[in-house]
Amino acid sequence: MAKYQCPDCGYIYDEATGNEHEGYEPGTRFEDLSDDFACPACFVRDKEDFALLEKSSLKK
16 A cells, blocks of 8 residues: 655545545545546546655565
8 A cells, every 4th residue: 555645735545545525535545546637635636646654564
């Protein structure tokens, strides 16, 4: 799972928690968000503008 941040307002989309208010269930990957996804906090930035903050990997 990974976290992505809006460069304008600092909103963080966390794949692990999703954003149920916006209709994104926990576990929804950023790449699976619609292409017209915009920041749900400021509506200024589009999906392509978000920056990857961290990515965790599960080790077996």
